[in-house]
Amino acid sequence: xxxxxxxxxxxxxxxxxxxxxxxxxxxxxxxxxxxxxxxxxxxxxxxxxxxxxxxxxxxxxxxxxxxxxxxxxxxxxxxxxxxxxxxx
Numbered sequence: 833x834x835x836x837x838x839x840x841x842x843x844x845x846x847x848x849x850x851x852x853x854x855x856x857x858x859x860x861x862x863x864x865x866x867x868x869x870x871x872x873x874x875x876x877x878x879x880x881x882x883x884x885x886x887x888x889x890x891x892x893x894x895x896x897x898x899x900x901x902x903x904x905x906x907x908x909x910x911x912x913x914x915x916x917x918x919x920x
Contacts, residue, residue: 838870840884852884858895859909864902869909871896876909876919892917 836856840849859871867887868879875891894911901908906920 838868838879838884840881850884852879852886854879858897858912860899862900862902864900865905869900869902869907871898871900871909876900876907876917878907890917890919 835853838852838854838857838861840851841847842849854870854877855872857870857872861868861870863869863881866881868881870877870879873895874893875889876896877889878887879885880887892909892911892915894913894915896909897912898910906918908916908918910916
């Protein structure tokens with residue numbers, strides 16, 4: 833399967849504000865503090881909500897199937913093997 837994209841749309845006009853490649857997503861997106869977090873087949877991607885640009889990517893070696901939980905600025909996700917990752 834080829835890489836997919838995430839689109840940001842203007843709510844009033846429906847116009848595409850930006851488009852960002854996100855690989856093959858495995859989790860639903862989570863938005864907190866100006867960042868979109870989305871898991872894929874091998875890690876967690878963080879994108880800027882205003883521009884769609886990559887902020888960082890953490891490779892976990894397994895798919896991230898859970899949406900991120902943001903607690904006190906830390907990001908928590910679970911991979912498909914049951915491991916929990918905390919990033920801060």
